[in-house]
Amino acid sequence: MDLSVNGQTHRLPEADVPPDMPLLWVLRDVLNLTGTKFGCGVAACGACTVHVDGLAVRSCVTPVGTVQGKPVRTIEALGTATQPHALQKAWVDHQVPQCGYCQSGMLMAAADLLAKNRNPSDADIDAAITNLCRCGTYPRIREAIKTAAKLLRSGGVAA
Incomplete structure (x- = not known):
């Protein structure tokens, strides 16, 4: 499965990343993008909010298979040290x-x-x-x- 995160395409190993795996865990554990936080696991707190196709979503309940082909943006891409948002x-x-x-x-x-x-x-x-x-x-x-x-x-x- 290919996943576009912060403008980069990542090839995810299908053996390690089933389509029902929450996007949060793909970001944190597979791609090592740890700015997105785990809070509650039930989409209540919002600590895991990222953008998918330009819209805010709670990544702890979003299966990675549902975002294939859609751009994902995390806090790491919101701004830069020299040009903050x-x-x-x-x-x-x-x-x-x-x-x-x-x-x-x-x-x-x-x-x-x-x-x-x-x-x-x-x-x-x-x-x-x-x-x-x-x-x-x-x-x-x-x-x-x-x-x-x-x-x-x-x-x-x-x-």
Whole structure:
């Protein structure tokens, strides 16, 4: 099976990667992309959020066989050290993370929101970001998303 992740095609050994294997475990254990986190295993917390074909999905319940032929994007491809995504810049500016465990999934969910809506209201953010943060940084997350939206609208940073 071939899998396109972060712009690279990976040939997955069929003996080791059955089509019903969760995408999360393929990313972490087969491709060694450990930025995507395991949280709950039942798609409730969002720590495992990645983009498949441009949409945020919970990779812990997404069978790898269902994403064959579709581009997968993980937190590793959201931005770079020299060109961070607007969300990454805003996350730092607003000091969003405490423990940081949920952040990769939170950022991927927020990136999906901003790809669809560059001027989200609080209600839009609350409806789109259903990820759980045990540290309770939701007010800072909301403000960081608004700041990133402004940055994206001004065209001053990467999307």
